Amino acid sequence: MPRVGLTPERVVAGAEELADEVGLPAMTLAALAARLGVKLPSLYKHVSGMEALQREISLRAMTELGQVMSRAAAGKAGDAAVIALMAAARQWIKQHPGRYATTVRAASATDEQAVAVSEEALSVLMDVLAGYGLSGKDAVDGARAVRSVLHGFSTLEIAGGFGMPVDVDRSYDLLVQALCRSLGSWGSATPA
Structure with a gap:
């Protein structure tokens, strides 16, 4: 079950901010999970992977x-x-x-x-x-x-x-x- 308050919109917004701060090549799903305060598997309930996340961004x-x-x-x-x-x-x-x-x-x-x-x-x-x-x-x-x-x-x-x-x-x-x-x-x- 997805974490309460974590939505695809919030995941993408967090990824946008992270990419702007550290650069796109340095943005990882693990770093994004840490930023959002969730475990890495929780992200996969909202985005299928880095390629899909970058497409949304x-x-x-x-x-x-x-x-x-x-x-x-x-x-x-x-x-x-x-x-x-x-x-x-x-x-x-x-x-x-x-x-x-x-x-x-x-x-x-x-x-x-x-x-x-x-x-x-x-x-x-x-x-x-x-x-x-x-x-x-x-x-x-x-x-x-x-x-x-x-x-x-x-x-x-x-x-x-x-x-x-x-x-x-x-x-x-x-x-x-x-x-x-x-x-x-x-x-x-x-x-x-």
């Missing part, structure tokens, strides 16, 4: 990140939308590094729920890129560029990868401005 994280980006970009267009969306996402990633780590891998095409959640978050970015006149393959390329800049900078920042004595925010702002200029001419660019 990913679904919630992708939904939350999509909402954060949507709120940030609301009422904005072009550079202002990209700058706001990326700033909000960067802040969320810094606050939730463990949760974010579950969102990096593309959803499996056979997981309809994960695909739907991923597409919902991606639609926010695609709407912003449409403000640059990007559609089809150009929009996909633009989305990959935005995601790569955001992911690369944020994960390096979280890992302490910027040790030089120059303001990290200055470097970030310059990078985002360069990306915005690039997006402005993206559709006319032809890959070699």
